[in-house]
Amino acid sequence: MVTAVPADPRRGVGLQVVRGNRLLAALPVQEQQRLAAELTVMDLGLRDQLYDIDTPITAVYFPLTCVLSMVASVDEEVAVEIATIGFEGMAGLPVFLGATASPHRCFCQIPGQALQLEAAAMHRFLTGDGPLHDLLHRYTHAMMTFVGQNVACNRLHSTDERAARWLAHTHDRVHADTFPITQEFLALMLGVRRASVSVSAGILQRAGLIRYSRGRMAILDSDGLRAAACDCYRLIRRTFDQLS
Numbered sequence: 001m002v003t004a005v006p007a008d009p010r011r012g013v014g015l016q017v018v019r020g021n022r023l024l025a026a027l028p029v030q031e032q033q034r035l036a037a038e039l040t041v042m043d044l045g046l047r048d049q050l051y052d053i054d055t056p057i058t059a060v061y062f063p064l065t066c067v068l069s070m071v072a073s074v075d076e077e078v079a080v081e082i083a084t085i086g087f088e089g090m091a092g093l094p095v096f097l098g099a100t101a102s103p104h105r106c107f108c109q110i111p112g113q114a115l116q117l118e119a120a121a122m123h124r125f126l127t128g129d130g131p132l133h134d135l136l137h138r139y140t141h142a143m144m145t146f147v148g149q150n151v152a153c154n155r156l157h158s159t160d161e162r163a164a165r166w167l168a169h170t171h172d173r174v175h176a177d178t179f180p181i182t183q184e185f186l187a188l189m190l191g192v193r194r195a196s197v198s199v200s201a202g203i204l205q206r207a208g209l210i211r212y213s214r215g216r217m218a219i220l221d222s223d224g225l226r227a228a229a230c231d232c233y234r235l236i237r238r239t240f241d242q243l244s
Contacts, residue, residue, distance in 0.1 A: 027132060035132070044066045054101050061091040066108050067086045095123075109185070111180065160203055207228070210225065
């Protein structure tokens, strides 16, 4: 497993950094201040793994500028994405739910920074029914909605619509109009062949919505991209918007 590199080895961050994660920004200021002393900013690279299948989860992560992917493996070979996590959420939900490990793998799909909180510190903050406890209950419901909608989307919607949804969600999270992504990786995330992704990317590019070249995706028309996405995009985004 790849170990993420602390951007600053010192524990403790400022409130403005804490508020870079929308989930943490929804907490009362006093709770943000308590958490700030325990958080560490981490630099995450492409495919850095945060936890593996059935291995102890030692920390949870609150993305700032990175995007994380949760995947399920079948027969230890084929991986299928079940959810993505950006600045609206947290990776390591099993820790909140009282588990020490997960049947899924979590890794970084778009490089950037995240806030790390040791699992032991998380347990201390969850003692009693405080603001973080209540917020993570609602976040759990949002993630269940996301995962369920993802299953329905993969079964019922076209590759073009799903690719537009995935790109629109990613664009919402990275605070930039360009980001690194290969067609091979996008095919893995969508659970389709690379040829299918190539066709879908070509359709979106000819429509003037994106430009793809040499492993970099540029979003040219974000409104048009959202319109091209299936209704799952709007349902999922609305669910997470209600947390803040």
